[in-house]
Amino acid sequence: MSADERRAALVAALTEAGSLTADWAPSVAAVPRHAFLPETIWVDEGDGNAACSRSEEPERWMRLAYADLPVVTQWDDGADDGARVTPTSSASMPTVVVEMLADLDAAPGHRVLEVGTGTGYNAALLTHRLGAGMVSTVEVDGWVTARARTALRGAGFTPEVVCGDGALGWGVRAPYDRIISTVSLRRIPPAWPAQTRPGGVIVSPVSPLLGGGAVVRLTVDGGGVACGRFTRSSAFMMLRQQRYEGAPVDDYLPGEWPGDSAQSWTKLDPGAVGDDWSAQFACALALPDVYYRRSGFGEGGWTWWLFDTAVTSWATVDSVPGESRFEVRQSGPRRLWDEVEAAHDRWESAGRPGCERYGLTVTPAGQTAWLDEPDNPLE
Missing domain, CATH: 3.40.50.150 (Vaccinia Virus protein VP39)
Known part of the structure; x- marks a missing residue:
């Protein structure tokens, strides 16, 4: 041909x-x-x-x-x-x-x-x-x-x-x-x-x-x-010019994990956020200064690490196949997993919207993400 x-x-x-x-x-x-x-x-x-x-x-x-x-x-x-x-x-x-x-x-x-x-x-x-x-x-x-x-x-x-x-x-x-x-x-x-x-x-x-x-x-x-x-x-x-490379983990967590972190438990599998494009996008719009890494362990388990760009706070959540609750560790002035979970709850309550219901407003001072209408900002 x-x-x-x-x-x-x-x-x-x-x-x-x-x-x-x-x-x-x-x-x-x-x-x-x-x-x-x-x-x-x-x-x-x-x-x-x-x-x-x-x-x-x-x-x-x-x-x-x-x-x-x-x-x-x-x-x-x-x-x-x-x-x-x-x-x-x-x-x-x-x-x-x-x-x-x-x-x-x-x-x-x-x-x-x-x-x-x-x-x-x-x-x-x-x-x-x-x-x-x-x-x-x-x-x-x-x-x-x-x-x-x-x-x-x-x-x-x-x-x-x-x-x-x-x-x-x-x-x-x-x-x-x-x-x-x-x-x-x-x-x-x-x-x-x-x-x-x-x-x-x-x-x-x-x-x-x-x-x-x-x-x-x-x-x-x-x-x-x-x-x-x-x-x-x-x-x-x-x-x-907008690529981002996060700080080393040691900048967040001097010494050994779990450091000074507080322990809690969640029913939300972090994989339900990180492996779902729409859920991840909704949470990401709501938390523009948060990023993640993950590392595997055991039989298909993953530890999800959350960090803020200001290098003040971190969290880990262990995703274990077959479990109904998942261990959370959080440290710093922000509770990053709590913020992710709240953003995910808002996405669920809104009917699990796709990207088409979200938008941006851009001004000389910055940008704001919103759901359905500009007067309903995510942040």
Whole structure:
């Protein structure tokens, strides 16, 4: 099957699934996704990310280029040590790409800023529909920027491609009618609403520290406040400037566990929070400064460790298969497990809502998550 035939098949599949709208179908049909992928790609077809070389496996490589799967194109910020620990650049799953473009609702005449150029494929789709003069794309990684610029030009697209800090937006071409991020964030940068016209739209994945993640669609008002709902769950690589690495456990707990912690018991299995995307996301929105680690023990048991970013409080909860109650240890001025349990109770009482009932309000002073309406904040 030729690349053109594969592209046509992808358009048909995305359309049939209801993901690809009529206004974006011509762009997906016209832009060759394979032209934006490097010689070696990594794709998870069910057994973890496996490498595929175009020169060694041309048929498989082309099939994967047009599969409805995410494609990893860089590991560990480009470190050339062969370790391949963390994927740090990719071509997103086509379904996710077109659904986010539908959320963006960009139309001819709109000026658009993309944060996270990646391979350049998404910028090419925007350019095909809106025109090169209406699209700017910012990428923090110099190597990724250069490769995307070359791929875009090779495919006949010339949007403005900038190597820079996407958290700062790109004020040179502001204001924008639309801003779209292809990397996830914990907090929407204040520069984005400030660089968006009144009535303009911002679409971005959001990944709270405690876990879960979803795409938010914000509309900016005349005062620079952005507000809107989450539209769908998501899993994207983090904006490099907002990656978080927690402090060592010894900074929270000098000496041996359980230290000065208070013991209690809970009927809520921490796995019911950490292993349920919607529950985890709801708790994470309510507790934006709490994160977790976990370690296994015994026959399938897990100890869940909770920490606050201020390095003042910690908690552990032991999840033991088959038990009806679970040991809790908490230390510090905050009782972190109690806070998680309260957030989970609120989620349960609200009917176990999915991400679509939650939203964000972003002001120059920060952001607030809410349930159903902005006047019902979670914090």
